[in-house]
Amino acid sequence: MTAGDNNEHTFDQALGYFHIISGVLGGKEVGTYLAGGCTGCENIARQIAPEHLEKVYKMGLEL
DSSP, X not given: OXXXXXXXXXXXXXXXXXXXXXXXXXXXXXXXXXXXXXXXXXXXXXXXXXXXHHHHHHHHHTO
């Protein structure tokens, strides 16, 4: 998930919903990546910092 904010509780609600829906659907969570501090919400494409993209790419390779 991405968000413009990078506060301690930025992802609490979205992550809580994700856990509930995943459990109801019987999904097995293998990991999450929460990228705060992303800007560009007002544009068509959100600007995600390259370090986040590299980290989540490496996480995907480990699945």
